Amino acid sequence: MYRNFFKRIFDLLFGLGSVVLLSPLFIIIIIAIYFSSKGSAFYTQDRIGLNGGLFKLYKFRSMYVNRNFSVDKQVYKDDVNVTKVGRFIRRYKIDELAQLINVIKGDMSIVGPRPVLPNIKEYFDDNAEYRLKVRPGLTGLSQVNGNIHLPWKDRWVFDRKYVENVSLINDLKIIFKTFAVVILGEERFKKD
Secondary structure, eight states: OIIIIIHHHHHHHHHHHHHHHHHHHHHHHHHHHHHHSSSOSEEEEEEEOGGGOEEEEEEEOOBOTTOSOOTTSOOOTTOTTBOHHHHHHHHTTGGGGGGHHHHHHTSOEEESSOOOOGGGGGGOOHHHHHGGGSOOEEEOTTTTTTGGGSOHHHHHHHHHHHHHTOOHHHHHHHHHHHHHHHHHOGGGGOOO
8 A cells, every 4th residue: 555655645745845845955056066067957867767667867967067978987986077066965965866856756756776777777687677666766775785885686686675565664764774874974884
């Protein structure tokens, strides 16, 4: 019942409430991006969503516009393509908060497997295919268990575990753990 009905209501209430609560921060971030480099304050990118469909994912822009950059390339902490404001908003995952727009639109959920780029589909296994049964999330089980330090196949296992156990309690646990990961850093939650 939660997964098929109440989760969407939870997402809408949490998403709208977060936008209202965080709107002063969003205005500051938009102004900071505007004055730090040319271009829109937002960045969009195709991602894989529910049932394998594509949608436009929103982020606050953290990189310079029109730089020689490939979406296939991993962005590192000291990447010259990342603006000074971008370094800050990436460090605290603020760039991801623009995805609240995706949550309100229904492309995403607050909690679920993170949406991936279309080219990542070539790495999918059975566990990864399973993740397409739910809306992708702003945060997820993989993100609070080492995320960037995990190989894809391990991320897919966390994603499947989440999909098999969707509940309000699990979503709330992941949301609270996400705050800890953002404040304390992902290194502390890396699985060895």
